[in-house]
Amino acid sequence: MEKILVRASKSYEVTVGCGLLAEVGSQLATLLPPPRHLMLVSDDNVAPLYAEHVQGALEKAGYTVSTFVFAAGEASKTTDTLVSLWEAMAKVGLTRTDCAVALGGGVIGDMTGFAAATYLRGIACYQIPTSLLAMVDSSVGGKTAVDLPQGKNLCGAFSQPIGVLCDPDVLGTLPEAVFTDGCAEVIKYGYIGDKPLLSLLEASFADDPVSIIARCIADKRDIVEKDELDNGPRQLLNLGHTGGHAIEKLSHFSITHGSAVAIGMLMAARAAVAMDLCTPDVPTHLEAMLNRYSLPTVCPFEAQALAEAALSDKKRRGSTITLVIPTALGESTLLPLPTDELADFFRKGGAR
Numbered sequence: 001m002e003k004i005l006v007r008a009s010k011s012y013e014v015t016v017g018c019g020l021l022a023e024v025g026s027q028l029a030t031l032l033p034p035p036r037h038l039m040l041v042s043d044d045n046v047a048p049l050y051a052e053h054v055q056g057a058l059e060k061a062g063y064t065v066s067t068f069v070f071a072a073g074e075a076s077k078t079t080d081t082l083v084s085l086w087e088a089m090a091k092v093g094l095t096r097t098d099c100a101v102a103l104g105g106g107v108i109g110d111m112t113g114f115a116a117a118t119y120l121r122g123i124a125c126y127q128i129p130t131s132l133l134a135m136v137d138s139s140v141g142g143k144t145a146v147d148l149p150q151g152k153n154l155c156g157a158f159s160q161p162i163g164v165l166c167d168p169d170v171l172g173t174l175p176e177a178v179f180t181d182g183c184a185e186v187i188k189y190g191y192i193g194d195k196p197l198l199s200l201l202e203a204s205f206a207d208d209p210v211s212i213i214a215r216c217i218a219d220k221r222d223i224v225e226k227d228e229l230d231n232g233p234r235q236l237l238n239l240g241h242t243g244g245h246a247i248e249k250l251s252h253f254s255i256t257h258g259s260a261v262a263i264g265m266l267m268a269a270r271a272a273v274a275m276d277l278c279t280p281d282v283p284t285h286l287e288a289m290l291n292r293y294s295l296p297t298v299c300p301f302e303a304q305a306l307a308e309a310a311l312s313d314k315k316r317r318g319s320t321i322t323l324v325i326p327t328a329l330g331e332s333t334l335l336p337l338p339t340d341e342l343a344d345f346f347r348k349g350g351a352r
């Protein structure tokens with residue numbers, strides 16, 4: 001078992017260990033002693049697999065547990081679902097000293113975190129991520145949100161959880177494609193700033209998932225501690241995401257987040273080499289790594305279309321866009337670029 005302490009505006013521990021799900025009651029009890037009322041939030045993919053088990057472990061520890069289960073998928077990450085969740089919390093009488101428990105992937109974690117941050121002006125939230133992506137990224141760092149029709153994550157809050165519990169055993173029930181998607185975010189940490197992680201990943205994720213997941217979380221922790229509110233270095237976590245989000249959008253989300261980020265990272269690395277900002281070994285190394293983890297490497301869209309899609313992001317402002325580029329193996333930096341040079345950047349990255 002590994003523990004990573006995150007010292008943000010609130011400090012909390014992320015605990016990673018195989019079989020930890022069975023211990024969720026005693027783990028939470030060290031943070032919020034029972035009796036308390038918990039709202040266990042999940043979706044209709046994850047709940048049938050784990051909700052009963054988790055609810056049982058929490059009740060055994062002395063908690064009262066209500067459940068809220070919604071339809072799986074990004075389409076549920078809406079203000080309508082959020083209102084239903086707030087109302088469910090109010091109906092069972094959750095008070096300020098009670099807690100929301102998110103059991104699932106990124107959609108569940110983001111939405112439960114936002115509901116907890118706003119219900120009664122803020123109650124505690126405990127995260128139990130069940131996807132690789134949620135374990136290494138979205139459950140840690142306090143970004144919570146729902147989508148609006150105008151774009152993803154447009155309404156949310158920075159609100160840190162009281163704790164995060166990751167049990168890699170649950171990854172065994174993930175569909176292959178969802179697991180592979182998470183691998184892109186794992187790989188990302190190596191190229192942002194963790195060269196030793198790249199060596200671990202050259203062996204196999206399956207050799208030591210606990211160490212690899214814990215290492216990614218510690219990498220994210222180091223960045224979040226420097227810039228919790230995402231005004232500077234936290235943007236490094238977006239390596240591959242400018243191109244990636246454009247690819248997701250142009251594919252009408254048939255290309256998944258991790259696959260799109262994989263292609264986006266490779267484009268950023270190739271463009272950085274073409275601009276003499278990166279050593280040429282990086283794209284070669286990255287392409288081999290993406291192949292090893294069965295992630296795609298070819299961008300199916302034209303550079304101009306990618307730039308237009310990237311620049312239509314409602315959260316972006318001004319005439320420059322901040323990109324993340326690798327500079328050497330295990331090193332990266334932020335690159336402010338005039339928006340009218342973005343299509344050329346993607347062209348240098350290999351898009352037509």
Ligand code: GLY
Pocket residue numbers: 137138140141143230234237238
């Ligand atoms: N997922 C990127 C971040 O937490 O900033």
